Every structure is written in structure tokens, then in C-alpha cells.
Amino acid sequence: MTAVIETKSLSKWYGNVLGLSDVSLEIESGITGLLGPNGAGKSTFMKIVTGQMKPNIGRVTVAGQDVWNNFRLFSRIGFCPEQDAFYEDVTGWEFLTGLLRLAGYSGAEAAERATRALEIVQLTNDKDRKIRSYSRGMRQRVKFAQAVAHDPDIIILDEPLSGLDPLGKRRLIRLVKDFQSEGKTIIVSSHVLPEIEAMTSRIVMIHQGKILAQGDIHSIRDLIESYPHMISLRCGNPRAVAARFVSDTSILKMSFGPDGRSLVVETHKRDAFFSRLQSVVLEDGIEVEELTSPDDNLQAVFDYLVVK
């Protein structure tokens, strides 16, 4: 698959502060989650990709073209910035239609697109209210609406879920997934890990301006060889299960939960353990209530990579 967005050795300084350091990425169509704590460089990366800033070193291309001062590209790009900033004296309707007119749509088409965008974000009933009277969530939704109203191929969303209530977040996540199924390229940034996990398994982890890891979350986890995998098993007699594995040299550590019904195993050879566990469960007739990998999630992977 050809990369839609490509960066090569991207670096950016703010005076003496390093915003991004040697970031080389190829982003394909679909949803890519950009994950990192506050100040990691996510917004800097997005601003460079959307032509708001120039990199000090390196190159960024979108759809094969340089972005800086290439305004023609922006009919294909939609950007939802992080800042809660608007032209406050206008209504939601005026804001959307105004920006659509700026994008080159006629009055009638701008109205049609604005109506659709407002329906998508469920702001139709409030479209004639001034933006300054909107709640935080409504402001976030109208910001998202302006990013998608012109039906761009590439959507860059900087902390799009910030300020939304749980229902609003769920709706927006569903919307983003719908855009993915339409073949669009979406980059979503967040510092809230479950939000990214809910949208995509393809992530780029960024910390202190550097890329820590990129790819499928599970594959990244598997690549972290220095840390053993944790597997949690819940059953009626965990000690019996433990007894069956105690002589297995691939098991590094076993611990029992305080309720006496769970067993947590740490092992370098996860696949071998699962294979053996299958046999043990069948042979001994053990009723397994729950089987999970507590560290096979974004938080754990991130923590490992940042090395607390």
C-alpha cells in the first residue's frame, strides 16, 4: 500500500526545545492513532503535516506533494485543531458555511454540506446560536464538523474527543470508523489511551519528540522482548494449575490474586504457554472463568517503552 503521508527525518526546534526529533513515518489510508503524553510532539507533528509549520530538518509529503505553502492540497485535507478557538461572533451555521465558501463551494453547495455536517455532529437544532454560547462539547463538535464538511480524503484530528461526554465520544469514534470504511486516511491524536484503542490498533507512539514505536499494538507488544508477557487466568483452583507449570523453565514468575481464584503468570514464551495450558485444562477438566493478557494493551506497552 502506498503511503498517503510520508515524513523523512522530520525535526523541529522551538528555540532550544526539541519538538520533534528525526521522525520518519509512512502513514497509509485508514486510521492511525498518534499516541503520547502532553508535550510529546503530537500537535507539532500535525501542524507540520498540515503546513502550519515548517520542519527545521527533513521533509513531509502528503499525497506525494510538499505541504508547505501548497494550498492546493487543502481541498483534500481536513484539520481539526486542538485549540478551542473560533470566530466567536458568528453562529455555528455561519461558521461552517463561511469556511465552506472559503474552500470554494457555492452558496447552495456550502449550505448543503453544512447541513449534512451539522447533522453528523448533531448540532442542527443549535446552528443559529452564536458559537460563544455553545458548551465545550458543542464547540468541539462544530470544530470537527468544519474538518469534515468538505469531504476531504485526509483528515487530521488533534485531540478530537477532548471536552466530549462519553456518549459524544462514542458517536465521534463511530464516525471516524465510518470514514475509515470510506477509504479515507485519518490521523487521530490523543493522550488518552483507551480512546485510541477504541478507534484503531494501528498506532504511532511518540514521546519527547521521538517515535517510540509504530504499527499494530499487539505486534509492538510482541516485539518488546525485554519484558515478559503477563497472562492472567481465573478459575476454581489456580494452585492446581500453577503446580502443573512450576517445573516449566519458560515460566519466570507466578503469583496468586488476593481472592484465591486467579493466577498471574509471566513468561517469555507466550505461545508455548497457551499451547500447554490448553492441554492442562483439558486433561485436568479445569473450568476457566477468564483468560486475559493484562499487559497486552496500549497503556502497558507505552509504560514499557517509556521505561518508568
Place this chain on the structure above:
Amino acid sequence: MKPNANPGGPSLWMSFRRVFAWFFFLGRKTGKSRVFLLLGLIPVATAVMARIFMPGRAEDVVAVFNEILIVFYVTFDIVILSLFYGTSIVAEETEGRTLSYLTTRPLSKTGIFLGKYAAYVTLMVLMVSASLFFSFFIMNGHRFRDLALYLTFLRYAGALGLGILAYTALFAFLGTFLKRAILVGLLFGFGWENVVQYFPGSTQKLSLVHYMKSLMPRRAAGGPFSILLFRLEPSKPAVAVLMLIVIAAAFVALACWLFRTKEYLYEE
């Protein structure tokens, strides 16, 4: 739904037109424009007062109008308006953090700058012209049949329009690279522009107000301290017009270049 009608991207003219329309609309909506519009009503009110309280003194009324023209319009109103709107062209977007809405549209940066500049200049010209129209014709109501009166009005309106063009261009240029452009603008507009008028010779030509006043009626200076009053050594009207246009064009060109090449970071 149809895709964008111009997938190749808009020309400079199209960018300019779209941005002009948006900011002309926005500019009319803000409360600040209403305040400046009200400011323009003051000379109209003084014109009415002059007609009421100076009956039968047509020449004195004309002298009062000339005073209003120089003291209010030339050295105060257009400077304040141009300072606010000129510096707002970029500062409004960076302080309000709305610049990304413009720069992530298919619009050339030059078109964005020029469109916003033109929108604000148009707004200011309309405000000042309306105010000037009413105050001028109220004060010169006794000469409605005189064709020269209308030519005089057009001359004054044209001169003020040129002044707005030039001042706005200068302040817009300052706004593209200075964080506190409005302070520098205040010092220039009400400091340098006032002080330099007391300098003899060519020094006066280093100010915009010199060219403005060269297009305006002369005020008589007299008395023992006339040497201390500002000494206008006017330029020829054609030269004054040309200089104002050249100054406006030069600063607009510089500002466009800066706006295109500079990256604007929001203050955190």
C-alpha cells in the same frame, strides 16, 4: 455530492475574493466596528451643532469643518482605525488562534492577506466616507448648487481613502512580524507623525501625515508662536497621491511576502 469545483486549486484572485467576502461579513458583525462607526458620528453631531449655533456664519462653519477634517479625520480617526484594523489582519488570527482555519483551506496565503486587507480597508473607507459625507454636506449645505463642492468632497474622500490604504498597509506590515505591533503603531501614529511635523525641510516627507495634509486645505498659522506650530511644506498633490499609493503598495507587498514565508506559532 459534487467534489470541489476547482480541484486544481484557486487562483490568487479567487482566494482574494473568497477571503474578502468572509472578512467583510465578519468585520460588519463585530461590536468593535459598531464602536468605530459611532466614533464617526461625532463629527456629524458637531456639524449639526455648528449649523445650529453658528447661523449666518458660513465662512466660520467652513473653517470649523476644515479643522474637523485635519484634527479629527486626518490626524486621529484614520490613524486609529487603520492601526486597529491593520494590526488585526494577522494579530487577530494568531491571538484568536483561528489562523489554522484559513491556512488549511485551499487559499493562497497572499490571497488570504490581500483579501483581509481589502475587506478591512473597504469597511474603513465606508465608515469614514459616510461620516465625512454627512458632516461635509451639513456644514456646506448653503452650496448645494455649486459643482465645485462635490469635487471638493470627492477630493477629501479620496485623500482619506488613500490615507487609510497607506496607514493600514504600514500597520499590517508591522503586524506580520511584531508581537506588540499596536504599541509600535501607537508610537508611530501619535508620536512620530505628530513630532515630525515640527521639523523643517525634507524630514516631514518621512511621515504619512505630510502627504495627507498636502492634499487637504491649509490651516493658517499666526501669532508670535507661529514658528513653533507645525510647518507644512506641502508636496504637490500628484506627488502626494503617488507617494501614498507607492507606500501602500510597498508595505502590502512586504507584508504578503512575510506572511507567506513566516510560520506563526500560537502563544501557549
Place this chain on the structure above:
Amino acid sequence: MATVREKGYYHWDGQLVERRFPWIPITRTGIMLAFKKRGFRFLFAGAFLPGIVFLGIIYISENLESFQAMVRGSDRLISITPGSFKTFLTFPPVLFLMIAMMVFAGSGLIADDLKHNSLQIYFSRPLRKKDYLMGKMAVVFFFILAVTLVPGLLVYVFKLIFAGNFKFFLSYPWLIFSIVGFSAFLAVFFAFYTLLLSSLSKNSRYVMVLVFMIYLFSDVLFGILQSIFRTPYMALFSIRANIDQVGALVFAQKPAHPVPVLWSCLVLGGICALSALVLNRKIRGVEVIR
């Protein structure tokens, strides 16, 4: 029996001591923020120049023999009287510098708080509206008094030192009170003036323009109305002229305009009263959006 506290937040059982001047942190922060702007530091330093020039004049006036070669008929031109102090404190460039300082340091005092919705944060502390306003006003007091009271008193003291006797003090024993009183009046007026305009908008750039514009416009309006009505009462429209009138009263001088000084006091007092009304309405913990 020992108790084991859980790590994390727990309620503090102590007694909150009510501070006598809860507005002082607001003032301190406002002053620090003003000095953080590099341009303001130059402006503030420059604002002392008139005082230094006045000091130089005092020195020359006390050492006329040394300067006689340079100055002819000088004992009339450089004679230091209460009028000199009045002239110094109402000198148009000095007032212009004060306005410039207000533009720099005062325009964002309330406007920035409105922009960033900080009023709720302020009033979630044990702070009353008057503490908040006092804190903001004290920022203006600091800067205005720094360029009026401080140089005024210094010049007065140096006058006595250069003269080598107390003749000046005995001739005008009330002068020091006039310096203090007029400086305080300027500080209070400019505080009300600046805060009124700062509370009118969230955009501090617009407030900067307003601070300058209204001050300047009042003078312009005076000139225009004067040319129509040819009466000195038009001076009441000019903030600068009214300040000059009050200065004349405080320093026992003849007012520049033959208008009862009480009227000037009423005009300036009216501006302060309007400011108090508007500030009372604008400053509240909850933003009302229409």
C-alpha cells in the same frame, strides 16, 4: 492505636487564616507581568526622564551663578514655585507617558482575565470582588505613583538640599501634601479609567486602542467644540484639560481655563463613578452568555 493514612488527597483540618490584604498577590502578579514585557521596561525607564529633567532644572535654578554665562535674564525663567511642580505633573508628555504605560501594563488587567475565564478561578478563592478590584487597581497605582509621587518627592527633597535652607519649605509648607494628593488623584483616576476600558472587552489589543483613543479623542473633541462655541467650558470635554484644572486647584495656581474647577472634578469623578458601576456589573464569578 496507630492509623495508617492512604496515600493521596485528604482533607486538611486546619484553620484558614483570613489575610488582611488578600489582593496583594493579584497586584504583585500584575506588576511582574508588566515588567516581563521588554518594551515596557524601556517605557518605564523613559517615564522617569521628565523627572530627571525637572531635577536638572532645580539644580540649575539653585546654581544660577554658575550658569549665568549660559542663561540671560534667567532668574525669571527658572524660578521654582509650586507652579513648577504642577507643570511637571500635568505636562502633556508626562500624561502621554502615563497613558502609554496604561496601554502597556493596564489594558490586559481585566481583559485577559475575561478572555481566559479566570474570574471563576479568582472567586473560587476566599476573595471578594473588592479585593480583586483593589488588587488590579494597585497595579495601576504602583506605576502611576512611581512616575509622579516618587520623582515629585525626590525633586522636592533635592530642592531643599540644593538650596541648603528651608526657605522653600517655609514658603510653601502645604506643597508636599499637594504633591502627594495630586499624585494620588492621578493614580486613582487612571486606575478607574484603565480598568473601566479593560473590562469592556476580552480583546486586550482593542482595549489598548480604546485607552489611547478616548484620551486623545477627548482633546480632539475639545478643540473642535471650542472652534464652534468659543467658550472655555468646552475644556470639560478634555480629560487632559480637566486634569490640568484639578492640578491648578491642588497647587494653588490659576487654572488654564476660566471654568470652575469643581466642574472638572465632577467630570473626572463622573468617569470614576461610571467605572465603578460598570466594574461592579462586569466582575462576577459566573459568565452570563446571551
